Amino acid sequence: MKAIVIKEFGGPEVIGVSEISVPQAAEGSVLVDVERSGLNFADLHQIAGTYLKKDSLPFTPGTEVFGKDPSGRRVLGIIPSGGHAQRAAVPVGSLIPVPDFVTGEEALALGVQGFTAWHLLRTCARTVRGQSIVVHAAAGGVGSLAVQLAKAWGASRVIASASTPDKRDLALSLGADSAVDSNAGDMTAALLEANRGRPVDVVLEMAGGRTLDQGLAALGTHGRMVVYGTASDEPSTPVRLESLIGASRSVVGFWAADLMRTNHRALTDALTGLFGMVKNKQLKPVIGGTHTLDDAAKAFGLLAERATTGKVVLDTTGN
Template identity: 50%
Template sequence: MRAVQITEFGGPEVLNVTEVPDPVPGEGQVLVEVSRAGVNYADTHQVEDSYLSSAKLPLIPGGEVVGTTPDGRRIAAMIGHGGYAEKALVHEALAFDVPDGVDDVSAVALLVQGLTAWFLLNKSVHFAPGESVVVHAAAGGVGSLAVQLAKSMGAGRVIATASTQDKRDLALSLGADVAIDPATEDLTAAIIEANGGKRVDAVLEMTGGRVTDQSLAALAPFGRLAYYGMASRELPKDIQLNALMSHSSTVSGFWLAHAFANPTLLKQAYAELAAEVAAGRLKVVSGGDYALSEIREAHEALRARKTTGKLVVNPSK
């Protein structure tokens, strides 16, 4: 089968399409003919071996797929690696049936990105109706879904950040009440101003560096910041525990892999998200449908932060 395989770590230049043997299912696994594989920012870290879990070579990247099983089931699934290929192995525990009315791009977008948005709001910041929330990178895959989910959960105010006016306009079209530029010199003041002069209740943050630092400073008493990525590749300042006492703030980290231990909850979350898409209440923004041979371009666009919504790769092309 055709697949993207890396034999050394690095940037997009190490991604090469090649022929490899078909994978053979083991116990608890099923073989899927992949119709679309998701492309996530985490994949760029996996390719350069800078992610939370270390990778081993040779490696076929790609952590999520949608496709068809030999018995005709249409499923979407999260996998550790192997997604950028015509066929992939899926563990049944992390496979989700895709209902009618949910297209391939949406089906795969609801995996890493949709489930991340769901868990951030429901489990990390325990978001409640009437609260305010800042969604950073609101035009991205997670952010674009988190904006909509927060509104559907009764948010009092959704404050989006995005790096260009087009991206900010997209966030507003998805339901954000206000959209601001994260490059604003005093981001803390900009967030508070966007919330009508009040500090905010929750922040979903995946940028790192000064964005994390200044978002933390904008939290209201009992405010919560969930940190789930570092797109800038810049570490935020170390957090002093005594400083958190000044506003009774909570800072949490999130990595979706830790949710894998609860497949029942994962399936519940995916089913809820898929139902919202099928009913037309949750919109997945398509950020590009790339051919397998264009995988370098997809990674380059992600690393340059030029993308919006969900990027996928089509292994049949």
């Protein structure tokens, strides 16, 4: 079968496609015929060897697959790695049946990224109706869903940040009340202005560095910042405890893989809820393009350059 194989750590240029043996499904797992696999920013860290859990070379990256299980059911599978291939072994407990009204691309959009957006807002930020919520990278896979979820769950004001006018327009079309330039020289001032001069209640933070520092300064009393990435690779200023205590602010970290590993219900509950919102037309996953497995290096290059929106997918069915 064909699969992406990483033989050395690096950028998208190290991505190659090889013929490898079909994986063996261990006890408690099944072999899924993969039709689509989903790209995530975490894949870039896996490929670079900078992920929280470093893989041993050679390996096949990819944490989410859509396809059919041995009984022919349409399923979404979440796995530690091995997803960017034509077949993948998936633990039975990590298989989610996909209803007919959800496409394969949409299922992948709702997988790791939908799960992340759901738990950033519900589990970590503990959002309630009437709060102002900042969503950085609002045109991306997580951000485009978080904007819609925050609005559907009663946020008083959803403030999106994105790097281009087209991305900001997309965020506004998804329900954001205001969109700011993520390259703004003073992000604190931009967020306060977007929130009509008031400090914000929640910031979903995935860039790190200057964005984290200035977002934290925009938080009001009892504000919560949820950190789930360091995409900018910029160092952040160490957080002074006085800045948290003085305004009763919180900074919470989130790693999707950790929650999936320790609480399986967290995955099934989130996906059930997300599928239901799609059916009720409360949520529309944004699909940012489908590429062939042979074009994976190009697809990952676009992701690394922040030149994509929504969910980027690989079609693994080609010969």
